[in-house]
Amino acid sequence: MSFENIYWGDIGAALGQTLAMVGGALLLTVIVGLPLGILLFLTGRQQLFQAPVAYGGLSFVLNIIRSVPFIILLIVLMPVTVIVTGTSLGIRGVIFPLVVGTAPFFARLVETALREVDRGVIEASLAMGASTRQTILRAVLPEALPSLLAAVTVTAIVLVDYTAMSGAIGGGGLGDLAIRYGYHRFQTEIMLVCVAILIVFVQLIQASGNRLVAHFSRK
Amino acid sequence: MIRLERVTKSFAGKEGAAAALDGVDLSVAKGEIFGVIGSSGAGKSTLVRLINLLERPSGGDVFVAGERVTEARGERLRALRRSIGMVFQHFNLLSARTVAGNVAYPLELTGEYGKAEISGRVAALLARVGLSEHAGKYPRQLSGGQKQRVGIARALACEPSVLLCDEATSALDPQTTGAVLDLLRQINRDLGVTIVLITHEMDVIRRTCDRVAVLDRGRVVEEGPVTDVFLHPRHPATLRLVREAEPDGGSLDAVAGADLGGRTVRLTFTGPAAHKPILGRIARENLVDYAILAGRVGHIRETPYAQFIVSLSGRDVAGAIAGLRASGVDVELQGGAPLAPPEERPRHVV
Numbered sequence: 269m270s271f272e273n274i275y276w277g278d279i280g281a282a283l284g285q286t287l288a289m290v291g292g293a294l295l296l297t298v299i300v301g302l303p304l305g306i307l308l309f310l311t312g313r314q315q316l317f318q319a320p321v322a323y324g325g326l327s328f329v330l331n332i333i334r335s336v337p338f339i340i341l342l343i344v345l346m347p348v349t350v351i352v353t354g355t356s357l358g359i360r361g362v363i364f365p366l367v368v369g370t371a372p373f374f375a376r377l378v379e380t381a382l383r384e385v386d387r388g389v390i391e392a393s394l395a396m397g398a399s400t401r402q403t404i405l406r407a408v409l410p411e412a413l414p415s416l417l418a419a420v421t422v423t424a425i426v427l428v429d430y431t432a433m434s435g436a437i438g439g440g441g442l443g444d445l446a447i448r449y450g451y452h453r454f455q456t457e458i459m460l461v462c463v464a465i466l467i468v469f470v471q472l473i474q475a476s477g478n479r480l481v482a483h484f485s486r487k
Numbered sequence: 488m489i490r491l492e493r494v495t496k497s498f499a500g501k502e503g504a505a506a507a508l509d510g511v512d513l514s515v516a517k518g519e520i521f522g523v524i525g526s527s528g529a530g531k532s533t534l535v536r537l538i539n540l541l542e543r544p545s546g547g548d549v550f551v552a553g554e555r556v557t558e559a560r561g562e563r564l565r566a567l568r569r570s571i572g573m574v575f576q577h578f579n580l581l582s583a584r585t586v587a588g589n590v591a592y593p594l595e596l597t598g599e600y601g602k603a604e605i606s607g608r609v610a611a612l613l614a615r616v617g618l619s620e621h622a623g624k625y626p627r628q629l630s631g632g633q634k635q636r637v638g639i640a641r642a643l644a645c646e647p648s649v650l651l652c653d654e655a656t657s658a659l660d661p662q663t664t665g666a667v668l669d670l671l672r673q674i675n676r677d678l679g680v681t682i683v684l685i686t687h688e689m690d691v692i693r694r695t696c697d698r699v700a701v702l703d704r705g706r707v708v709e710e711g712p713v714t715d716v717f718l719h720p721r722h723p724a725t726l727r728l729v730r731e732a733e734p735d736g737g738s739l740d741a742v743a744g745a746d747l748g749g750r751t752v753r754l755t756f757t758g759p760a761a762h763k764p765i766l767g768r769i770a771r772e773n774l775v776d777y778a779i780l781a782g783r784v785g786h787i788r789e790t791p792y793a794q795f796i797v798s799l800s801g802r803d804v805a806g807a808i809a810g811l812r813a814s815g816v817d818v819e820l821q822g823g824a825p826l827a828p829p830e831e832r833p834r835h836v837v
Binding site: 386388389391392393394395396397398399402406407410411413484486487 | 539541565566567568569571573575577578579580581582583584592593595596597625626627641642644645
């Protein structure tokens, strides 16, 4: 094994693609998953808008998506991806299935985080004349902020994992590079470099997530 | 100010509906401190939550300031809740907001105040509860008593006419409890806010309230001025709660049935009578000896009281009893045939 034949340019480009995929998909996952999580929370048992049918239905759909292994979800979604984004290839083609794959997971984490908010605080907010909307936006979400940031951190790391898989079907990024060179061309050293970069990347996400959580913790 | 009429509340449980409140009638006058006492599970918390509709009654009506609130919804419900402050046992402060932020919260919700106005009112409220120097702290940096002061300042932010206190001192130590109760009384005096105070401790009622209702298994079993209910408890539930507040719980009643030869009476001195040497004088005048079997002395709010169970023996026991009554002492005969029919008290026992 030698490190002379490593295409640093390719690796740099792949890293950029991974960053773009993780960043873009994370942003969209939060935009889609946060409202879904709030909806799960509100319609849950003994919550503000308790609605067993709505909760059960939403829960069922999210569970179905979460049961499908991501690599299969990628393939199954391809026709839909083409309709939505015009292509199933590249960063554009891969962000849609990434969001579909992680938003249900993130929504569940949001639901759990919001449920941890002291019921007394919600009751106090309502007793002071807050509407449900005000209670969610001004009391529940700020109280749950540290848990929500932890949820974003976990989701970001799952996304790093998923981008490697999506690389296998033409998404690009470090995972794609590792598979193409390391697996198909037996250039183990390129795979090792890619894996090393991914390790550092994940550690960085976790560390900055932890710092954010600590910064906003008031308990 | 607040009126509950035949209010019932039942919760759906696994074994059918369980009644938390069963036909409660209550009336709280403007400006008074009204206590609701009961042991846990009596329905106190449910009762107080009906007043600001955190719970909706299953039957009956609730009136606040003459307005039937039972059917209030939407914006009208929120306006009603703004006119009723609430203080909680576990404070329920927003941990992500500072002390000032917590007090500002109800003002921000209204959308009617500018930033400058909010910060001015917050400063005044924090000064009132003695927390001005803690404005920038977060709740976790405060002691329990300080947290409850924030809770009280927050509850007063929208200038409510009613303040509901749900076991507001139950999570506090005795010293802090005293300070928080003093603060509530001061607020009642200064602002004329009607206070409804829920507790399981007779001591809290004795020190703070004008009138009290005793709640037992979802029903009001006794109601009246605190002096009456505290010194002359009638219902078993009231007796139990009064005894819990006694250092030597229950001794007052343990001796009541004992055969001591003499005539056993319960003497209650309230107000100025509690400070006068009445008992000795009357005993001398009627050539009567007395043995004090049990007693308690203290204050109900500012009113001093002394209550003794005394065994009287000697020449003119009936004369001594008449003399005590003439001096303003409340005399109740314990056991044996009554010398005179007991006087009627203006309060109802269910």
